Amino acid sequence: MSVGFIGAGQVAYALARGFTAAGVIAAHRITASSPDTDLPTVQGLRKLGVNFTTSNKEAVSRCDVLFLAVKPHIIPFVLDEIGSDIEDRHLIVSCAAGVTISSIEKKLQQYRAAPKVMRCMTNTPVVVREGATVYATGTHAEVEDGKLLEQLMASVGYCIEVEEDQIDAVTGLSGSGPAYAFTAVDALADGGVKMGLPRRLAVRLGAQALLGAARMLLDSEQHPGQLKDNVCSPGGATIHALHVMESGGFRSLLINAVEASCVRTRELQFLADQEKISPAAIKKTTLDKVLQQPGVTFDSSAITSLPPLGQLLDFEIQ
Amino acid sequence: MDPEMDSQLKIGFIGAGNMAFGIAKGILSGNVLPVNVKVSAPSSRNLGRFQELGIAVTHSNVEVVCGSDVVFVAVKPHLVPLVLNEISQHITDRHIIVSVAAGVTLATVEELLPENTVAIRLMPNLPCMVQEGALLFARGTHAKQEDGALLRSLLHRCGLVEEGPEAWIDIHTGLSGSGVAFVYLFAEALAEGAVKMGMPSALAHSIASQTVLGAGRLLRDSGKHPAQLRSEVCTPGGTTIYGLHTLEQGGVRAATMSAVESATERARELGRKSAAGGRK
Numbered sequence: 161m162s163v164g165f166i167g168a169g170q171v172a173y174a175l176a177r178g179f180t181a182a183g184v185i186a187a188h189r190i191t192a193s194s195p196d197t198d199l200p201t202v203q204g205l206r207k208l209g210v211n212f213t214t215s216n217k218e219a220v221s222r223c224d225v226l227f228l229a230v231k232p233h234i235i236p237f238v239l240d241e242i243g244s245d246i247e248d249r250h251l252i253v254s255c256a257a258g259v260t261i262s263s264i265e266k267k268l269q270q271y272r273a274a275p276k277v278m279r280c281m282t283n284t285p286v287v288v289r290e291g292a293t294v295y296a297t298g299t300h301a302e303v304e305d306g307k308l309l310e311q312l313m314a315s316v317g318y319c320i321e322v323e324e325d326q327i328d329a330v331t332g333l334s335g336s337g338p339a340y341a342f343t344a345v346d347a348l349a350d351g352g353v354k355m356g357l358p359r360r361l362a363v364r365l366g367a368q369a370l371l372g373a374a375r376m377l378l379d380s381e382q383h384p385g386q387l388k389d390n391v392c393s394p395g396g397a398t399i400h401a402l403h404v405m406e407s408g409g410f411r412s413l414l415i416n417a418v419e420a421s422c423v424r425t426r427e428l429q430f431l432a433d434q435e436k437i438s439p440a441a442i443k444k445t446t447l448d449k450v451l452q453q454p455g456v457t458f459d460s461s462a463i464t465s466l467p468p469l470g471q472l473l474d475f476e477i478q
Numbered sequence: 479m480d481p482e483m484d485s486q487l488k489i490g491f492i493g494a495g496n497m498a499f500g501i502a503k504g505i506l507s508g509n510v511l512p513v514n515v516k517v518s519a520p521s522s523r524n525l526g527r528f529q530e531l532g533i534a535v536t537h538s539n540v541e542v543v544c545g546s547d548v549v550f551v552a553v554k555p556h557l558v559p560l561v562l563n564e565i566s567q568h569i570t571d572r573h574i575i576v577s578v579a580a581g582v583t584l585a586t587v588e589e590l591l592p593e594n595t596v597a598i599r600l601m602p603n604l605p606c607m608v609q610e611g612a613l614l615f616a617r618g619t620h621a622k623q624e625d626g627a628l629l630r631s632l633l634h635r636c637g638l639v640e641e642g643p644e645a646w647i648d649i650h651t652g653l654s655g656s657g658v659a660f661v662y663l664f665a666e667a668l669a670e671g672a673v674k675m676g677m678p679s680a681l682a683h684s685i686a687s688q689t690v691l692g693a694g695r696l697l698r699d700s701g702k703h704p705a706q707l708r709s710e711v712c713t714p715g716g717t718t719i720y721g722l723h724t725l726e727q728g729g730v731r732a733a734t735m736s737a738v739e740s741a742t743e744r745a746r747e748l749g750r751k752s753a754a755g756g757r758k
Binding site: 386407411 | 703704705706708709723726727729732736739
């Protein structure tokens with residue numbers, strides 16, 4: 161079995177690294193493609209022994225399981241480019257936030273009657289084999305395809321099948337989750353530094369505290385509220401700190417964050433469905449390179465709100 | 479715990495207010511006979527409901543003390559020194575004096591009574607009146623474990639009875655004494671929310687109170703952590719989680735923690751004042 165990645169960014173790198181570390185597939189059986197060879201992750205992929213190419217078509221031809229690991233708004237262009245190269249054996253797995261299975265199937269059905277499509281939402285800790293992945297199965301994907309994907313993803317963390325309509329919520333929670341955790345640890349470390357600890361030690365201890373707590377929770381049958389109680393001795397330091405957190409609206413902040421991420425995911429889905437790209441969402445160099453690929457056409461109706469390409473500023477991709 | 483012992487015990491109440499009444503009712507649900515209970519109060523105003531229970535009434539505190547083994551001092555805090563001074567010379571080593579007065583420390587009580595008096599400080603709460611109280615007691619210097627056990631067995635029909643160090647009594651006051659009022663506030667707000675959404679007030683209040691009662695029953699009887707029960711009510715994307723989010727945004731948890739803190743601090747302050755001889 162061979163695996164291909166369209167896209168050589170964070171997701172492709174994290175999955176490739178996780179898969180190879182887990183030994184579930186050899187690096188030379190993985191191919192990643194991207195028009196942009198300057199990405200730092202391209203270096204990383206090469207170092208792993210993964211085959212790197214600037215040709216998406218080559219990645220398709222060299223694999224059986226094809227991960228679409230590009231930004232959501234690039235997906236339509238990619239599908240147009242590779243649609244005619246998809247064979248019966250291919251299992252297409254989209255990792256793009258907000259992009260529906262039906263939108264992918266619709267595109268591919270221009271080239272093939274029954275494309276096997278799955279959609280997954282994973283997260284970056286797959287790189288250390290502690291990922292959280294959910295997947296939904298498309299119309300023409302078989303049970304074995306689900307099992308295959310699950311086998312791959314379970315090697316790099318937790319993996320479970322869900323209904324597609326739950327995936328946006330998963331994005332908000334565990335897709336974005338690591339970012340919340342990084343922010344939390346950074347801030348906890350600030351607290352440690354303020355109270356006199358050296359920075360490196362503070363970061364280490366903060367991260368370990370989160371890791372340990374998560375491990376306890378995953379290994380326990382108890383509700384997190386109960387585990388919290390177990391840590392709070394009466395009148396002690398922890399309960400005082402928790403009160404401070406509650407006063408700051410800590411819980412509602414986290415609820416808001418998950419909601420915001422989920423809502424934004426749905427917005428992105430909407431944008432992708434329209435195949436309309438907001439100027440702010442495009443990095444000029446990437447779009448230029450994408451448009452240079454053979455087979456990609458620039459549907460002028462799709463980008464009505466853009467000024468001429470030469471005038472596009474260099475915005476960060478969201 | 480010892481039915482035979484209970485039925486011989488003579489119980490007295492100095493003070494005929496709500497706390498005394500609630501405790502008396504609870505005691506009578508056990509093995510204590512009404513004929514062995516006596517209550518005193520300066521006026522006859524509150525004595526009727528005791529009489530209806532078959533309890534003997536009097537205006538004489540001394541009479542209550544002399545005729546009782548366990549005496550509940552259930553008068554307003556500022557009256558406690560007066561009452562204790564009055565009855566002090568009638569206290570013997572068979573007596574157990576249980577002070578129910580908020581903010582009056584064991585030290586104060588023991589100071590006013592003969593040396594070696596067995597004294598216990600008890601903090602009940604309002605729902606004692608319907609036998610669903612939360613009661614915490616702390617034993618004084620000469621009160622032994624058996625005295626605590628006796629009190630516990632007398633009170634167990636009043637609700638939840640627990641023992642603790644005296645330091646916990648102020649916390650209990652904040653949590654459960656005042657806590658009852660916090661729950662009333664919450665119930666009122668629930669009802670008002672419903673009224674805002676179009677339900678008639680009387681119905682909204684009736685449902686709100688049953689909701690609080692039902693939730694309370696489930697919480698107590700299930701033995702589950704409230705966080706667990708809360709999770710069980712929240713279906714994904716459902717009404718409850720939306721409502722809870724709004725509550726969290728309102729900082730209800732922090733406010734509630736602070737409320738218990740404020741009430742506890744105030745109880746401590748009052749305790750210090752009364753120990754210093756000041757009035758409430």
